[in-house]
Amino acid sequence: MELLTPNMDQWIGIAVDRTASELAVCIDSLSGSDRYFYSVPQSVLLASSLKVLSLCGCRFESGLDIKLPHLQKLSLSHSCFTDKFSFHQILSGCPVIEYVKVSFCIWMDTLLSVSSLSNLKYFEFLYCDGIDNVQIDVSDLHTFSFAPSLGNWPRSINLATCKALKELKLSGVRDTANFWHQALTFQIQALEVLEFRSCHGLGSIRISSQRLKRLAFRGCRHFSGAEIDTPNLEFFECCNCDNPFIPIKASDDIKIHLRFSLSGKTVDWVVKLNQFLLKLRFFQDLKFIVYHHSKNMIIHEKLSEIRFSSLCHLMRPKCICISSKSYKDLLDELFPSVFPKSLFAMYCSTKMIEILSQKMKDLGKDSTLLHKLVGFEVILSKDAKHPSDPATEYFIQAHSTARFEIATIILNWKYNVYKHSVTL
Template sequence: MFAAQELNVLDLRELKLELPHDGIKFSSLRKLKLSRMFLDEHFIRALCASCICLEELTLHQCRGLASFQITGPKLRSVWLNQFFHEIKTLDTVAPNLENLHIAGNSRDLLEAIKISACKALKSLHLNCVGVTDEQDIFSSLSNLETLHLFHCNALKTMKMSSDRLECLVVRWCRNLIDVELDTPNLTIFSYTTHYDPQLPTLKLKASMLLKVQLGLYPAQSTWFDSHWYSKLLKFLGNFNQSKAIDLSCDSEKVIVIPKDMRKNLVPPLYGTDSLHIEFVCVKNQNYSVVDVLDSLLWIFPQLSTLSFSRCTKLSTLKFIYHGDAIDEDYEKICCASLLLKRRWRHNKLKEVQMENFEGAEKRKLRNYLSLMIISRILQQRRQRIRASSPKNTQHTHMAVLLRNPNNIRYIRDDLTFPNNCSL
């Protein structure tokens, strides 16, 4: 078998291979997959030396290797899956390698990897790999476009500067406390924390087209205190320019910011247009959807679309505003304050469309939204009166505004819902 010089593709499973006396002669082999095999370092070294045309290499659940080196002038893709405890170190020397996927297991981490020689690497996936701050493997990968880090618990800080990176996924890296990304072309950022409410300090420079995916799954609801919410708001503030955010959690307490904390804080995400939130196996099935919505609309004041996924049910709220052009008079008011200018659309809410809400939940939402729109209309009128009237006549104007039945009718007329959800 080892002398099949014309062989292009080879898939072997559940064998114990030994190096033949006359060597390996797979000179034409392009794809090789070895699954549940017992190997040794001499065999791997001879294999890499003889397969000069090898482009794809996959080792799946292989045993017998403590440390080894993978080489190949034409290697494009390497997949190393579910290694057992024998393997501790890996050295990859493949100048044309573009895709590297390494997945260990949670009990036996791969302690060290060397991939700095893979200058052409575009996609890197590390799962249960003992990457440390001292190794600094990311700085040498200038062509990296996609990076996935799962269960890399030895990693505490991460600093990257790259104009090539487009996708970064970080999940369950429990000890990661500091992330600094200078990645102007980053369009996908995904971060998930599980059983540990810690959020890293994040400094982010990314594309204006950035899409954000956040997963927050705490083990204990008692972790939600003022410290957690302060960290959460600071973390979310990095995504102010992100138009679309997907958020998943298993407790409504994750995202319900206490009202007493909101008084002295500025909502962090004025730039977000679309929010999708998924409740995964919610621990408290009797949570208040009004409390959740109230908090989300404070965090994301300018949403056009807000959707909820619960089990298999998808419910949606669509917010419609009085046009996007700022009228001239109000623009003069807003120009003195960037915050007021950002709040312009927030205060011009015209209509809310509700889809797939039922029963008591629908009634509670409808009452909450009606009061919210009326409040914003009154707030808008107050601002106009303050801008156009002397201080000593402002209170008189407001009293006339509230007493005038025509004005009250106008406020009610301004509040519109679709036919299937009328007041």
């Protein structure tokens, strides 16, 4: 870092002297378990021309003068503050700031306080150490995202004055009942987007809103359910939750995305799921995927043709995805963590095979995956191979009709030793 700093100071000085409107600095300085930070020079924090500033791996020293009169967007990640007043001073020096994102930073204060920023519309604060109390006093804030570090949910989050809040995204909520009643009950009527991620131990909650358009639960273990009365809800997502089935009063045009394990589910639960899906106006357009992380995947083009009674034979260790999303979006979401050896596609349109073949080609070019696809083979119906998994074979046989062709795609994966272990 001692060798790097003089050059960094010079390069940044050139950018500031040329009145750059956007500056991004990312220092990847990991050495074993240690991290070395680049000290932000005073010139950056007095650069009146800056409108966008993104800093990663940087340190904010005490006593810096901060005057960024035109800064609109600020992103800070994997950085540290040497005293508890630094972040407040930064925001105070950005009078017209509209967007702030802070993630994985070393924090020196137990209080996160944001106020007196009339233009601030978007504030995201993720995985920073030591926050015990959150006080957001921004009347025109539209979006607030918060995730604690290491599951340490703060004792209080006060959003009482955020009357214009439209989107609320929370990760790691622990004391759901108190938080829901103290911080959200009075605001839920104004929200249009509400998302929960990795909120373990979510108790039963009631969500009633005429304005809510998007509701999502992701990775919420031991979730006991929710009473949802949202007649204008347009999109509902529930992924990797212990209780993915939630009755909904929602718009007839609602789109859904459900992803869950069949392990532990009863036949009655499967029946209720089927009844819920049949009520949806766009039931015919829903996509259906059954998968095991490292064995077989089944894609059926028509959910309306699925015999839900057959799912009882897939209880373990299969997972199911039922979604309004496109096949491309679904596969983009699944394949970073799912790498089946065989993919069985039940289709009535060759367009699906074209989509799958193109996706396999794209995967072969993607060097960022932990398991890299080094080859694949598409085998059409007349030469299709039988799956080695009895449950998969039973499902395919149960749904084999004259309307559907079956294609088998054999996938050859290789562990990618060159995948970066650290991503900033």
